Amino acid sequence: MSDAGVRRTTDQVPAPVSDVAARAAGGGPGAAGPPADPGAARRRAEQRAARVTAGVTELERRLADLLRGGLAAAEEGYGPWEETAARMVDAQAPGLAARVRELGAVTASGPGWPARLLEECALLHLLDRGWLRHEDLPEALAATVRSRLGLPSSPVGPPVRDRWLVLARYDTYEGRLTTRRIWLYGTESGRTALVLSYGGGGRVPELSLPVGRELDAEAMAYPGAGQLRVALGERFPDPVPSAARPPGCGPAEAAARYGEALRDDPWQETYPVTLCRVVPVPAGEGSWQLAEAEGGLALPVRTSAGSRSGLWRLVALSGGAPVTVFGECGHRGFTPLTAWPEGPGEAVTLC
Template sequence: MLWGYCAGSGKSGYQICVDLAEPAYKCSCPSRKFPCKHTLALLLSWADESVSAAEPVDFARQWKAQRAGRAQAKVTRASAPATPQQQAAAEKRAAVRDERMRAGVDELARWLDDRATEGLAPLASAGYAPFDQMAARLVDAQVPGLAARVRECGAVASSGSGWADRLLVEMGLLRLLATAAGQLDQLPEPFAATVRARLGRTPGTEEVLATEPTRDTWQVLGSRDTTDSTLVARAVWLRGRQTGQVAQLLAFSPPGQPLPAASATGTEVDADLYWYPGALELRAVLRPGQAAASSFAAPAGAVSVESGIDQVARALGADPWLDRYPLLLRGALVPGRDGSPWCVMSEGEALPLIGAASQAEPWHLYAATGGQECDVAVEWTPRGVVPLSVWTLGGLVNA
């Protein structure tokens, strides 16, 4: 951690603390900006190696102890047994929600069957309206995950040439999810947890932190932000140096509001990672207040494109609705020609690049690599891969 004093407009200097592991900030100034300029000044001094090592002063030690106490209290609350009254109230709420969910799932299944019976052609001229109406009913049924996928179908139906094929795939996956949701009590628990997560029912962070963690040196391969009408989501992709496991850290905020600070690409931390339940261990959470991150020269465990495709296939076997997955590939970026897309290629196998202009045609990455093979971190999607970062002889370059 860092701590220091900064002269301000008040009579006494401001007290500043920074927890480098999360990161987290504390300053005694009245600024509404977070982190404030005094905190940034301390961080810049640290980055310039002008902050010396010392034993924490009282206010820094107290702040760190308070943070550790709050973190422990969260774990204690999550692991504490519920009282009979709390348990009865929770069971009643769960029963009401389960009934609403079943009704919503049944309605979605009928709606999808009707669309298949009528054919997809009427949807081409109907616009977003039928999808938005169905999504609104699913929100009322408290299955927001299904509602989001139905809205995505509306975008697919308006996506131009080849829309019918793409829509049929999405509606087929929706029908599979509706069928699985109607048989939750018959599914193996890990897969049932996956289905619940796709419906939008995930456990709280405190409950996840009460599970058994995986210890490793977690390397940050990259991050990507996505936006819909209600939320901005940031996915940070990690890979364990020893275990080879990949992980996704998710953060959300309303549009226009800042997202929490993300771990920097090219850094690693020796820490415990806690997994959300599911047949595929992917989404996870790091316990706050662990060791500070440090940079690494190159990531461990890059594979060929063919091996990367095999990794995705195994992941899809555990979660058929998976639409984002990290890959660390050893390959070359190849520019597209005659209308073909750019791709990342190794040993004769290739994956097309997609994304914004700078991602689908990443000239700056091509210039950094010189067209040679290097370690490329990408985010796989069903339509292609989005480049996140590359490691060349000159070091890390972000997409």
């Protein structure tokens, strides 16, 4: 899909959707307390699972009809996909609905769209089959399938206290919902983690952590294979400026890390990576890449119209010299989010 389309990232379902469903089931984030009637909560969960199964079965028929009739039928526009997405919302599978909506933009994404559409349909089919066989899957993978479908989940396990470096922060918009993604790096654990916060009705998300700061806080992980999302717990002193930087790697290892992440979560579009000692260089026809300073491999830079200013900040920061860049690496390229100069210097946001 072109960058003009909806940008899908490594998270799954907006918190408002998850929280409402979780409260309806008597648990999850935002729940007031234990369910008054565990039996009723179980029945509601079973009813939702049945609706999801019905929605998944309908989507499988829709994909089969598309492939049977030929991909040219997909050029009808957004209408059929919007209708199918609405049915997935009715089936209480918002994650499926979001992925279906994106299919409508693939046909307008330029040359090669049939191959891209087939790839997206294959991933949807894999997700559908995962749900229909989720009882046979390992628990971690089953949790990933549930989260990709949009079923609610809660953090698990004991909280882990660490000193978290704020690597990047950016907002995306879908309708009246604003999603804020904050990438953190645990300086003691060496773990990269994602924190999500939301603002509905045009409101700005409440959580705002400045890039380049370090906070002492507890975090709990969400379930799922390869899951990076965490929920922040107790925070201690206010975030303070930090000269720390995450350890980096080269383009080859960055691509390998993304490939390894796909083994745990085949629906993951990108993976957080820090590139060290790379130089932004033009690659022709207005495109750029991040190349190893010593020569060799490079990653194409993925930019949208709204992020071109960040690309120019990156080029200006480098000035032809190596830089350290944190971003999201995926099959469509590397999206730079934050950069540091080779010597001493503060983090520069690129998004």
